[in-house]
Amino acid sequence: MVFARRPAKDWRHGSVKQRPIVFVAGLHGNFHYAQKKGYSGVGIYTRHEPSEVCIGFNSAEFDPEGRYLELRFDTPSRKLSLISAYFPSGSSGEDRQQAKFRFLAEFYPHLQVLRQQREFILCGDVNIAHQEIDLKNWKGNRKNSGFLPEERAWMTRLLTEGGLVDVYRQLEPTATDACYTWWSNRGQAYAKNVGWRLDYQLATPALAQTARSVDIYKGEKFSDHAPITMAYDGSL
Numbered sequence: 001m002v003f004a005r006r007p008a009k010d011w012r013h014g015s016v017k018q019r020p021i022v023f024v025a026g027l028h029g030n031f032h033y034a035q036k037k038g039y040s041g042v043g044i045y046t047r048h049e050p051s052e053v054c055i056g057f058n059s060a061e062f063d064p065e066g067r068y069l070e071l072r073f074d075t076p077s078r079k080l081s082l083i084s085a086y087f088p089s090g091s092s093g094e095d096r097q098q099a100k101f102r103f104l105a106e107f108y109p110h111l112q113v114l115r116q117q118r119e120f121i122l123c124g125d126v127n128i129a130h131q132e133i134d135l136k137n138w139k140g141n142r143k144n145s146g147f148l149p150e151e152r153a154w155m156t157r158l159l160t161e162g163g164l165v166d167v168y169r170q171l172e173p174t175a176t177d178a179c180y181t182w183w184s185n186r187g188q189a190y191a192k193n194v195g196w197r198l199d200y201q202l203a204t205p206a207l208a209q210t211a212r213s214v215d216i217y218k219g220e221k222f223s224d225h226a227p228i229t230m231a232y233d234g235s236l
Helices: 094-117 149-159 167-171
Strands: 022-024 027-032 042-046 052-055 068-072 080-086 119-125 199-203 211-216 228-232
Touching (some): 042 068, 094 119, 167 211, 167 228
Antiparallel strands (some): 022 027, 027 042, 052 068, 119 199
16 A cells, blocks of 8 residues: 645644645655654655545644644545554653653544544554564663553553554564564664564554555665555555
8 A cells, every 4th residue: 555645734733834745656745744854754645636634633742743644535435544653762862752652642542533433554653662573682672762661551552452453463473583674773783683663554453454465675775664565455
């Protein structure tokens, strides 16, 4: 599923300025930019015209950081959203870790309200390795951001009582070394495959059941993250 923008209103936060539309290979690009230049931001590309573009999730603290974009593809018979999200990292210090905790506390109820209203797939950098099999050196990272008990408990809650599905783990329940999507730029982490699984597709159960395959592209290294692609049955 390829991720998307037509001229759209920012129906949640009018303070976030819009930028020109970007077209790539016939795809329409939609974006949520951070107010701080060069900081954060998310985007979606699609061949299909969304019925509505939602920029931000009504967060006074985190919408200015450009962390949430939702495209709706609603018809008379269904409500469907594709979401691109970028969770904060707490690795730079305690202030940002506390900001990350605030984001998680604010984002969970948003997802719960959304789940009651529509089907959706959320794609993005969650900045959390959920289980021990999701990172190489889990024993040495138990006190580090991205694998803290509180962060892992948040993911567990989201995937149990929160009702969402970790689609990668549905398709690849036991993958270890092959599952990593991020490697530190320090040392030889990439060469030695000392990685973390930080990038997810989280879906409502009905959509998760349509997932058929997954691929993590490692044929070329152009970032500290590797792209993850999933194929779903169905259409927009």
